[in-house]
Amino acid sequence: MNGLQRERLRAEAEMRGQAALEQALTVAFWDALERGPLPPMAALEAAARTVGTLYRQIASLHGPAPRCGCGWQPEPDEDLIRLEAMLAAALIERHRPALADLPVQGRA
Numbered sequence: 001m002n003g004l005q006r007e008r009l010r011a012e013a014e015m016r017g018q019a020a021l022e023q024a025l026t027v028a029f030w031d032a033l034e035r036g037p038l039p040p041m042a043a044l045e046a047a048a049r050t051v052g053t054l055y056r057q058i059a060s061l062h063g064p065a066p067r068c069g070c071g072w073q074p075e076p077d078e079d080l081i082r083l084e085a086m087l088a089a090a091l092i093e094r095h096r097p098a099l100a101d102l103p104v105q106g107r108a
Protein backbone atom coordinates (compact mmCIF):
# COMPACT_ATOMS: atom_id res chain seq x y z
CA MET A 1 0.00 0.00 0.00
CA ASN A 2 1.45 3.35 -0.95
CA GLY A 3 1.20 6.60 0.92
CA LEU A 4 -1.66 7.90 -1.20
CA GLN A 5 -3.74 4.78 -0.58
CA ARG A 6 -2.99 4.95 3.12
CA GLU A 7 -4.05 8.58 3.21
CA ARG A 8 -7.27 7.79 1.36
CA LEU A 9 -8.12 4.97 3.79
CA ARG A 10 -7.37 7.25 6.72
CA ALA A 11 -9.61 9.98 5.27
CA GLU A 12 -12.43 7.50 4.62
CA ALA A 13 -12.19 6.11 8.14
CA GLU A 14 -12.28 9.65 9.50
CA MET A 15 -15.40 10.46 7.46
CA ARG A 16 -17.13 7.31 8.69
CA GLY A 17 -16.21 8.18 12.26
CA GLN A 18 -17.52 11.72 11.84
CA ALA A 19 -20.77 10.47 10.30
CA ALA A 20 -21.31 8.04 13.19
CA LEU A 21 -20.62 10.77 15.75
CA GLU A 22 -22.93 13.23 13.98
CA GLN A 23 -25.69 10.64 13.97
CA ALA A 24 -25.22 9.82 17.66
CA LEU A 25 -25.27 13.52 18.62
CA THR A 26 -28.33 14.16 16.46
CA VAL A 27 -30.25 11.29 17.99
CA ALA A 28 -29.30 12.41 21.51
CA PHE A 29 -30.36 16.00 20.73
CA TRP A 30 -33.80 15.03 19.40
CA ASP A 31 -34.33 12.46 22.17
CA ALA A 32 -33.65 15.16 24.78
CA LEU A 33 -36.12 17.54 23.11
CA GLU A 34 -38.78 14.84 23.05
CA ARG A 35 -38.37 14.38 26.80
CA GLY A 36 -38.41 18.09 27.57
CA PRO A 37 -39.17 20.63 24.88
CA LEU A 38 -37.02 23.78 24.91
CA PRO A 39 -37.19 26.99 22.92
CA PRO A 40 -35.18 26.33 19.74
CA MET A 41 -32.35 28.75 20.49
CA ALA A 42 -32.09 27.54 24.09
CA ALA A 43 -31.64 24.01 22.78
CA LEU A 44 -29.04 25.09 20.25
CA GLU A 45 -27.20 27.18 22.84
CA ALA A 46 -26.92 24.10 25.03
CA ALA A 47 -25.58 22.11 22.09
CA ALA A 48 -23.00 24.80 21.26
CA ARG A 49 -21.93 25.09 24.90
CA THR A 50 -21.48 21.32 24.98
CA VAL A 51 -19.19 21.46 21.95
CA GLY A 52 -17.08 24.04 23.78
CA THR A 53 -16.92 21.84 26.87
CA LEU A 54 -15.98 18.82 24.78
CA TYR A 55 -13.22 20.86 23.14
CA ARG A 56 -11.81 21.86 26.53
CA GLN A 57 -11.95 18.27 27.79
CA ILE A 58 -10.35 16.67 24.74
CA ALA A 59 -7.73 19.42 24.48
CA SER A 60 -6.74 18.80 28.09
CA LEU A 61 -5.89 15.22 27.11
CA HIS A 62 -3.38 16.46 24.51
CA GLY A 63 -1.46 19.68 25.07
CA PRO A 64 0.86 21.06 26.15
CA ALA A 65 2.56 17.77 27.06
CA PRO A 66 1.04 15.28 24.62
CA ARG A 67 -0.19 12.15 26.29
CA CYS A 68 -1.92 10.28 23.48
CA GLY A 69 0.70 10.51 20.76
CA CYS A 70 -1.63 11.54 17.90
CA GLY A 71 0.35 14.72 17.34
CA TRP A 72 -2.50 17.20 17.74
CA GLN A 73 -1.53 20.37 19.55
CA PRO A 74 -4.62 22.29 20.63
CA GLU A 75 -4.60 25.91 19.42
CA PRO A 76 -7.81 27.32 20.92
CA ASP A 77 -7.86 30.49 18.78
CA GLU A 78 -7.24 28.68 15.49
CA ASP A 79 -9.42 25.73 16.43
CA LEU A 80 -12.31 28.07 17.28
CA ILE A 81 -12.06 29.66 13.83
CA ARG A 82 -12.21 26.17 12.29
CA LEU A 83 -15.22 25.20 14.41
CA GLU A 84 -16.99 28.48 13.59
CA ALA A 85 -16.42 27.79 9.89
CA MET A 86 -17.98 24.33 10.23
CA LEU A 87 -20.95 25.82 12.06
CA ALA A 88 -21.41 28.53 9.45
CA ALA A 89 -21.12 26.03 6.59
CA ALA A 90 -23.70 23.73 8.19
CA LEU A 91 -26.11 26.66 8.67
CA ILE A 92 -26.14 27.54 4.99
CA GLU A 93 -26.02 24.00 3.66
CA ARG A 94 -29.06 23.72 1.43
CA HIS A 95 -29.47 20.06 0.78
CA ARG A 96 -27.58 17.22 2.31
CA PRO A 97 -29.32 13.89 2.03
CA ALA A 98 -27.99 12.49 5.28
CA LEU A 99 -30.03 10.53 7.77
CA ALA A 100 -28.26 12.33 10.57
CA ASP A 101 -29.84 15.63 9.52
CA LEU A 102 -33.39 14.43 9.97
CA PRO A 103 -35.35 14.60 13.18
CA VAL A 104 -36.15 11.19 14.56
CA GLN A 105 -39.84 10.45 14.29
CA GLY A 106 -42.09 7.63 15.30
CA ARG A 107 -39.71 6.07 17.74
CA ALA A 108 -41.03 3.55 20.23
Ligand SMILES: [Zn+2]
Residues within 6 Å of the ligand: 061, 062, 068, 069, 070, 071, 072
Ligand atom coordinates in the same frame (compact mmCIF):
# COMPACT_ATOMS: atom_id res chain seq x y z
ZN1 LIG B 1 -3.91 13.09 20.61
